[in-house]
Amino acid sequence: MSEKKTIPAPLANEGLPPEERGLFCDAAPREYEPARGAWERFLNWARSESLWLLGFGTGCGAIELRPLMTSRFDMYRYGIQPRPTPRQSSVFVIGGYASVKTLKRIVRSYEQMMGPKFVLALGSCTINGGMYWDSYNTIKRIDQYIPVDVYIAGCMPRPEALLAGFQELKRIIKSGGGEGQNEYARNFDWYKANQKKVIKDWNMPDYNW
Amino acid sequence: MNELAKELAGRYGARGWHDIRKDLASVEVDAIRIRDVMAYLRDEAGYGHLSFMTAIDNIERGAFTLSYALRDHDARRGLIVHADVDRAEPTVDSIHLLWGQAWTYQREMREWFGIDFPGSPRVDEEFVLEGWEGPPMMRRDFDSLAYSDATYAERPGRVTHDPASHMREKLYPEAAQ
């Protein structure tokens, strides 16, 4: 993974006023280098068993998170719990369609999350636009803007489907997958170009670390 | 009921009173008198509740038709007041002093249709959109699909059928051929 290390140029942060540019990071994200052998497998096990998700209901899928959090479906059984801030969370649940205004906050929240981080995208609208395929304000596929680990189809996905999605995510992490964060670092320029194409008034730092 | 129609016609030149159903009617006035009509309806005629206001783009005759829906809760009836404004230069008097929520609707119409309401608070701020560069999107000549295709990347593999022809082919394959 580290055979070809290119040092990316510092980010320009052109969306910010000049006096604020110094306040934000200007380095692009770097790939995570896994530890060796059994230690990394232990780490992956630990990561998969404590998935803390970001409490950001970005769309209508958030309504099925409420039954999931409470006693009937009870996701705490699986070590999953909501956290209020991106700094403490490792899973971002995109709850359905993302309008452009929300996408800006999604990108910002995703970049603020500590690695390793994973994205779970709910609903048909994150996959191909769903029933908002001709809407002028919703994006059609979320994986153009942030990397996605697991999709859960449906409109809306039932709590059982969400639990199955979380189990699938656990399996992926345990088997050493869940490379979304590295993919984002590797294709950073491509993701940024896509984001800036849609978000017309880019007034935040290029990498919200 | 028709006393109100006569009263409105006499005072403000209202026309076209139409009973949609037994507790809902519509009437048309000139846009320049909209604030007077609204004040009269609120204070004198008992229509104290503004349900909503919106606009309809009548592109064929080059006008936006504003609709103000009022309700008289005591008499249990509603009234929709229409007013046409020129589509090329849409400017209407603001009614934000009459009702406390009207400014939000006016802000919405400013953004969605491009209708200006001078004096309405925060009317030029963005309401639901952010960084929008296209024309006001609720106008009939704005094509949502074309904009979406041009702006957002699509996942390949999605097939769209015209419902009518698709069902015809599915149900009556011999007739379609």
Added chain:
Amino acid sequence: MRREKQRVIPPAERATPDLDSGKYLVMWQGPQHPGITGNMSLRLVAEGDTVVDCETHVGYLHRGFEKLMERRLYMQNFPLVCRIAVPEPDFNEYCYAAALEELAGIVIPEKAVWLRTLSLEMMRLASFLMWIGGQAGAFGHGTIAQWSVTMRDYVLDLFEELTGGRIYHMYIIPGGVRGDVPAGFYKRVLETMAVVEKNLDDIELVMFHNAVFKMRAEGLGYIPRDWVDHYGITGPNARAAGVARDLRKDSGYLAYPRLDFQPIVGTESDAYERARLRLGEMYQAIDLIRQIVDMAPKDGPFRERLPNPLYWRIPAGETYVSAECTRGEYGFYVVSDGSDKPRRVAVRGPSYTHAVSVMERLVRGVNIADVAGLMVSLHTYPPEIER
């Protein structure tokens, strides 16, 4: 002892605070914030820990429904309308269906009238159960949500049996309802209602007699009676201020004129009173559901034949149909130009006024920690603001 009521600030007194003075702190509550209903945000200006000014920012959930509906056939719009308000889609379906029926001159069969009423009342109960969990949670009382959201799930199970969908039902279609009642359904409805009612008794004991909840909610967010007309406040927020307005009684749509109920009216008009009133409406919904099960016709057609939906043209005209949803007056304004697609569909959501104009006024002078509780006590839901 109730806390002293908040001072009412007349509109002209809204002074824009001087942000450069260093006296104020500007902070955003939302969209990524646990103390916000749905996906919206408040820009708060605080002095110490008291909010002095607030701006509501909406639009994070804007999907352009009203534009999309102009592009689709009348029947194709059906899956769209229920998605405008996620916690209670049935009110959207009813208003849209009733508007189309009125324009097209369709009369629905008697059984459909009762099934629609049943569906709306069950939705009301489910939505309030979701809400009460949020209201308690906003004041740091997590247990209630564990109970009430599970109770809501039992109601959703009934919906699943009746309509096949948990959240989005698409049950009330023009001309009637989409399906008949399954065998033994009414019995299970009554069983679930007994369970929910018992749980509501527990919730009342634990939540409404809790000193913390009482202290924080009493006196919070006082809505004076004369704001009701000025701001177009409807629903429980208006009834808690002593204005007995209930479209179920006033308009008398569906089977409501034949049901025995009275609008619940409060006096104090603060967050506690509104919560209490909504609890009362939950009991009322259970009572109405029992009456409906008792009185609904057991056989007969459940929908009227419609013309081919692909070629369904509706005569030119306009209408506005409103219904009393859990938050207030919900309405659909449909304009038809005689073609197979609507000319204009406008949605009137009660949150439009509650979450923007009223919220911006009420929040001044409130402690930052109480903003979330105040927001929930107005029972706002952002998608119906921005559609």
